[in-house]
Amino acid sequence: MRNLSVGMSAIKKVCILLMSLASALGAAAQKVPEDQASISGRVVDVSGSPYSAQVRIFQIVIREGFAYLYPMCVTNTDQQGGFECPKLQAGKFIVQVLSLRRWGKQTQKAQDAAAGTIPKTIFYPGVTDLEQATPISLRSNEVGWAEVRVADSPGVEVTGTLTDHGPGAFLILKAESGGLTLNIGINPQYDSNTGRFVISNVPAGHYQLTANWFVSQGERHTTLPFVVDATPVDNLLLSPTPNVEISGQLPTLPLGVTISQLLLTSTDDSTRNRNTAVKDGAFNFGSVPAGEYILSFPLGQQVYVDAVSVGGKSVGGSRFSVAPGQGTLNLELEVKWPSIPIRGSVKEWEGSAVSAEVIAQAEDSGEIYKVTTDKQRNFSFAGVKRGEYRLFSWPGVNTIEYRNPLVLRKYNSDSTEVWVDQDGIGSAIELSPIEKER
Numbered sequence: 001m002r003n004l005s006v007g008m009s010a011i012k013k014v015c016i017l018l019m020s021l022a023s024a025l026g027a028a029a030q031k032v033p034e035d036q037a038s039i040s041g042r043v044v045d046v047s048g049s050p051y052s053a054q055v056r057i058f059q060i061v062i063r064e065g066f067a068y069l070y071p072m073c074v075t076n077t078d079q080q081g082g083f084e085c086p087k088l089q090a091g092k093f094i095v096q097v098l099s100l101r102r103w104g105k106q107t108q109k110a111q112d113a114a115a116g117t118i119p120k121t122i123f124y125p126g127v128t129d130l131e132q133a134t135p136i137s138l139r140s141n142e143v144g145w146a147e148v149r150v151a152d153s154p155g156v157e158v159t160g161t162l163t164d165h166g167p168g169a170f171l172i173l174k175a176e177s178g179g180l181t182l183n184i185g186i187n188p189q190y191d192s193n194t195g196r197f198v199i200s201n202v203p204a205g206h207y208q209l210t211a212n213w214f215v216s217q218g219e220r221h222t223t224l225p226f227v228v229d230a231t232p233v234d235n236l237l238l239s240p241t242p243n244v245e246i247s248g249q250l251p252t253l254p255l256g257v258t259i260s261q262l263l264l265t266s267t268d269d270s271t272r273n274r275n276t277a278v279k280d281g282a283f284n285f286g287s288v289p290a291g292e293y294i295l296s297f298p299l300g301q302q303v304y305v306d307a308v309s310v311g312g313k314s315v316g317g318s319r320f321s322v323a324p325g326q327g328t329l330n331l332e333l334e335v336k337w338p339s340i341p342i343r344g345s346v347k348e349w350e351g352s353a354v355s356a357e358v359i360a361q362a363e364d365s366g367e368i369y370k371v372t373t374d375k376q377r378n379f380s381f382a383g384v385k386r387g388e389y390r391l392f393s394w395p396g397v398n399t400i401e402y403r404n405p406l407v408l409r410k411y412n413s414d415s416t417e418v419w420v421d422q423d424g425i426g427s428a429i430e431l432s433p434i435e436k437e438r
Helices: 002-030 108-115 405-409
Strands: 037-045 051-063 066-076 082-088 091-102 121-123 136-138 143-150 156-162 170-177 180-183 196-202 205-215 218-228 233-238 244-249 261-266 274-277 282-288 291-296 304-310 319-322 328-336 340-346 356-362 368-372 378-384 387-395 416-420 429-431
Touching: 037 051, 037 091, 037 136, 051 082, 051 143, 066 082, 066 091, 066 180, 091 143, 091 180, 121 143, 136 143, 156 205, 156 218, 170 196, 196 205, 205 233, 218 233, 261 282, 274 282, 291 304, 304 319, 340 356, 340 387, 340 416, 356 378, 368 378, 387 429, 416 429
Parallel strands: 037 143, 156 233, 244 328, 340 429
Antiparallel strands: 037 082, 051 066, 051 091, 091 121, 091 136, 156 196, 170 180, 170 205, 205 218, 244 282, 261 274, 261 291, 291 319, 304 328, 340 378, 356 368, 356 387, 387 416
8 A cells, every 4th residue: 555655646747747747848848939920910990990901021031132031920910900920030021911701791892892893912011012002110029010901992904915825824913012012812713825915903013924835946934124103004015035146255364364154144133143163164153034134243353344245346344235146145344454353441330240342333233232341340342443433331131132223323323433443542541331121
């Protein structure tokens, strides 16, 4: 009997220990790290009544000067129209609301009538145009609030034709704003026999229509931006844009200088940067879209691209244009040396950032260079060509969409202009950090 009592006591202690451990684990699982933020809110109609919707939260992420929308949270509203997206990082966010149906009692006739006037997608605070959406900025440990008001906004019909069409075309409609795009959940209807497409109930806004399809000659791709207001958009033409093959050969370089890589940069942010290897002096960027580009070497080289010849004709700089339908484009480069460094420092800034990004933009070509300061706030651009430059500096890393010309231009008044000649810049540069957003 004594042994049984001891056994029962031991079992009881083990049970208590397990219950305590489970409770501790549960509490730990519910504890939100201190460096996280969240967005809560409510979706309502014009009368303030709860509205049933799917809520999507996208963070605006900067990578190498380009902005992207990265999905962070997807949730549905509750019966009070409320929603919550926890465990977010500090940053800027776009709130997208996709209509489901209204809470409460509605006749089928009323729901059908509303279907044509309620936009499929709404952006915070209650707009259909992504360009008019208000980003929500959050710091660590901060809770953001977003009340999205869904109002009737009759859409229009968008029609058009896919030229050189094929049976398997795939069309996607996205909202667009300054290079950022989001799928809005409206599916184009496509007739493979005629190439005609119809997109119904498209609300006012800026859009990008993309098509991918195959024909006997191979894959086709095209993208068409357009704007919707209060009137229907008729007879859009989606035509494939033929790419151009870009290749070339480097000239003889100075003794001891080796170039292993070339960079191709779009001047208007319409195409992501490309790089290619250089082998035995030859390079090939492959197939690229038509547009305007800058050809350059990576920073740190002893030489720089001074001029580009296209089809035997010099364009007098590193910037050149590629026209649709040119087929194959052979480039000849004029290379000069030595390249010249730009050195300086950035004044102290507020906040916890341990380094700053420094951007140098050439005034003649628009070519952009980027470096990061060291712990003493010093920076060095190791090797640029002679000319005039604008220098910008922002505390932190990946904080500004500097590859977007429209964004960078807003900060011209905060920049420092310098002239670089064969002797460098003549004196040390001390930049003032740009700490206010424009």
